[in-house]
Amino acid sequence: MATDTATAPATTETDHDHPAHLEHHFVSTEQQFDSAKLGMWLFLITEILLFAGMFVAYAVYRQWHPEAFLEASVTLDQFLGTVNTIVLLTSSLTVALSIHYIQKDEQSKSFWSLIATLALAGVFLVIKYFEYTAKFEHGIYPGALFDPHGAKYEPLANIPYVAQFFSIYFVMTGIHGVHVVVGMGIIAWIASRVYRGHFGSDYFTHVELTGLYWHLVDIIWIFLYPMLYLV
Amino acid sequence: MSQGHHIIPQRVLLGVFGSLIVLTGVTYGLAQINLGVLEVPVALAIASTKAVLVVMYFMALKYDNPVNTLTFAVGVIFVGIFITFTLFDTAFRGDIGNVSEQTVREIQREEEELQRRQEALTPEQLRVAPADFENAEPDPEAGTGADADRGGSSGGS
Structure with missing residues (x-):
């Protein structure tokens, strides 16, 4: 890699002997990209560990009160959960395509892939909104506010520890939802930079790292979906 | 590049x-x-x-770059340790005491069995002190004894 700068001075844009996007403390574009990517993976690990805490809470309480979890989880809307899974998987595809296109210098296609990702993330949140409000209407709140009423939810009031399931459900999907909102902000910013032509096949670190973050949000949902809705 | x-x-x-x-x-x-x-x-x-x-x-x-895979794998391993070792505690909590060879659950089960046997006993079977027998003596003759019996049987059920 050290030979890159020596053998490829053709990319000069200023009086400096390196491309404009290359920071001085890196030997080459390649090294800068690798460092950024490793940093991103380290960040993603902290994200995984953040969610791991909640997955552990889920595992412990499910193991303690399996009957409460079974009774409570059937009141979640499996259909909406499945649709949201497909929506997020599709958004992962579009963000992967945006990286594919930017690597081939097809900025316009890359831009529209990111916009599609943004739209799908929006769809996900809208569906989530309807799911949440359907629960709130029947007094299904996290924590001490839990007060189920209405035909489908009335029996839940008599099952001990059912509130525990909904607290875990709201906290896990809520924090996941916050990640979706943050991801939308980042994707919007990166899409605007792609539109302005900041990236191309020689430099697309930001697009790649945004993609990694978005895929992680998808992976978290891949586990939340069966755990909360299906089993 | x-x-x-x-x-x-x-x-x-x-x-x-x-x-x-x-x-x-x-x-x-x-x-x-x-x-x-x-x-x-x-x-x-x-x-x-x-x-x-x-x-x-x-x-x-x-x-x-394999270093990213390594980073990810180490993270996943720690998630596994996190979940497994927490469940080692919570899933088996209350199983082993420190004063008896029996597990805590075995002791509980024994106590519940004793409790059940005690509740199955009738008041007659529970008469142990002479005073119990003295109070119960007039049973067959007087109406007060019937009252006592009724109270006893409802308590025993």
Whole structure:
């Protein structure tokens, strides 16, 4: 890699002997990209560990009160959960395509892939909104506010520890939802930079790292979906 | 750019996406039928397969610098340790005491059995002190004894 700068001075844009996007403390574009990517993976690990805490809470309480979890989880809307899974998987595809296109210098296609990702993330949140409000209407709140009423939810009031399931459900999907909102902000910013032509096949670190973050949000949902809705 | 970046072909991305959708359908379908104890392991196995597909192809670890795979793998191992060792505690909590050879649950079960036997005894069987017998003596003759009996039987049931 050290030979890159020596053998490829053709990319000069200023009086400096390196491309404009290359920071001085890196030997080459390649090294800068690798460092950024490793940093991103380290960040993603902290994200995984953040969610791991909640997955552990889920595992412990499910193991303690399996009957409460079974009774409570059937009141979640499996259909909406499945649709949201497909929506997020599709958004992962579009963000992967945006990286594919930017690597081939097809900025316009890359831009529209990111916009599609943004739209799908929006769809996900809208569906989530309807799911949440359907629960709130029947007094299904996290924590001490839990007060189920209405035909489908009335029996839940008599099952001990059912509130525990909904607290875990709201906290896990809520924090996941916050990640979706943050991801939308980042994707919007990166899409605007792609539109302005900041990236191309020689430099697309930001697009790649945004993609990694978005895929992680998808992976978290891949586990939340069966755990909360299906089993 | 010495080696350049691997551009994942569109065909591969679409293939992976198709597999993810199919797996979602499979796990949804399996949730509609009762698999008993296998329900959770099967659902988690499918979710893990989907996650591996996303990590390997969409996140491109398959084509990437191995140090990123190492980073990810170490993280996942620690998640495994986190969950396993927490459950070692919580799942078996109250099983082993420090004053008896028996497990805590065995002692509890024994106490519940004794309690049940005690509740099954009639008041007659519970008469042990001479005073119990003295108070009960007039039973067969007087009406007060019938009262006492009625009270006793309702207490015993």
